Amino acid sequence: MQKEWREKRDTVCRSLWNEVATHLFDAAGVAYPTEEWTWDDMTDASQKIYDATGKYGYMAYNDEQLGYWNFVYQKGGYILDPETNLHAGYTQPATVEAIRYYVSLQQNDWCPDQNYFAETSPGTSFFSGMGSMFLEGSWNLLSEMKNYPDMVGKWDIAMLPRCPDPVSGDGRGSISNGLCYSTAARGKNLEVVKDVLRFFGSEEGQRIQGESGAAIPAYLGLEDTWSKSFGEFGYMLDLEQCYGQFDYAVQYINNASRRKWKSNVADEMVKVYNGAGIDSSLARMQEIADEYVTSD
């Protein structure tokens, strides 16, 4: 089988949050999202903003990490069985309910449909002032501040809302993505490579990475180095409260066989948005993922 050497320590931490167009909230006279927000608060605010300004509310687009996965874990379901990380959970009742809820958000007037998102990304819509909320990842934050100078000060970030009636758990959940460096296990200069990669994972290496603003360092206590890289914009995003999400973060869903089924599962999800029955599609997704479990 394939051989590789991994630096086990995570070197990059990726976190998710909702980006919130505060200018639209202000225009509609709606209070900004708080830590206590639930799914219902989010949809209420969306409706109010849409009624008052004609702009879209929460933009629930078809995506895994930046979409339904978070809702699944908030509801108490799972994509891969947390015990073994082998078996998919697409037909778990909580998973089914969460995905049904997430997909149905597009039926509201305040949410564009998937045709719209396939042409106009939620980010484009958000930063041109057409929509008020969408799920985004930390790794895009710096470029968004740089690329949309006109929007600086008109938006902020907020914790993901809680599921009001979870099947299990407390309704919290946020996918967090840890990345680590790896290299082939055979190589002429393996020792040197390992040395460099270890440095990337060390406190010093992590500090350099954080200060560049590229991504949140995984080294605990160095989050500030990343926050400070946003100082140049003269407007501080509310990054602090998002670090609080690490307490209930769910590690990015992945296992050895996922790359073989992820495209096919994503294709099924597209069919769901095209109007295919949700139950049959999820059953099919389960089948696709399971097919590779046994062969592993």
Add this chain to the structure above:
Amino acid sequence: MKNKLKLSAAARREENWGWFMVAPTIIGLILLNLWPFVQTVYASFCEHLGFGHYKFIGLKNYVDMFGNTEFWKATWNTIFFCILTVPVGVILALFVAILLNAKVKFKGGFRTLFFLPLVCAPAAVAMVWRWIFNGEYGILNQMLGARIQWITDPKTAVIAVAIVSVWSSIGYDAVLLLAGLQNIPKTLYEANSIDGAGKVRQFFTITLPMVSPTMFSVLIMRLMASMKVYDLIYMMADETNPALTDMQSLMYLFYRSSFVAGERGYGSAIVVWTVGLILLVTLIQFLGQKKWVTYDI
């Protein structure tokens, strides 16, 4: 080949120099084109284990491939894309070439304009067209006063991509055809008009036969390019595009297999199939050319 032995010392020296001069190209072709192709063919019989390691598994990739409906759909999509782009593209290019060959003002300016798309990066072209086609905010729908979901409706998505493909290739093809047109001796037209032939008749009896060898080359190149379409689709269709299965070409499927799913062996099988398809179509064209391509009058 026999008279090779009779070459004088000087001639042999000259031959060696010939080899020396073409060596950079030949070595480049072997290293960068031929050898990777051999590797691809080998990989198509293998399973990729990661980090460049392959395991021979015989025909399994091909068996899987021919049994996959997605693959046949992609094959049809690719052929359909060729049907949409090649005839229209070549005819339009010929039309443009004839216009550019006529006595018009700012001829140089027009030629530059038509050639410009080729200078642009395909990815940038696709991004701009994506905005033009945007169902909600696109300028095309604004002008038509319509709400057509160009890129996400399965019925129009392939047509949209085909339009962009034709738009970006027309200039290059037109320049090639223009060169062909300019090689036609003026005396032919003079003689013909003395005989009393009109412009339309001139086009079919002189222009078309005389430019047919160039058209033949353009046709072959356009077909190959269309069979290999990937970048336009990748840039214009998002992964979550509802019409993706109706647009994805063989090369797009290859990308998904090799680089998303990491199944390099299966991806290589798709490449070998595509090369075979191109070979077949080109062979048919070479056989068919006898019927319409004129090399001398």
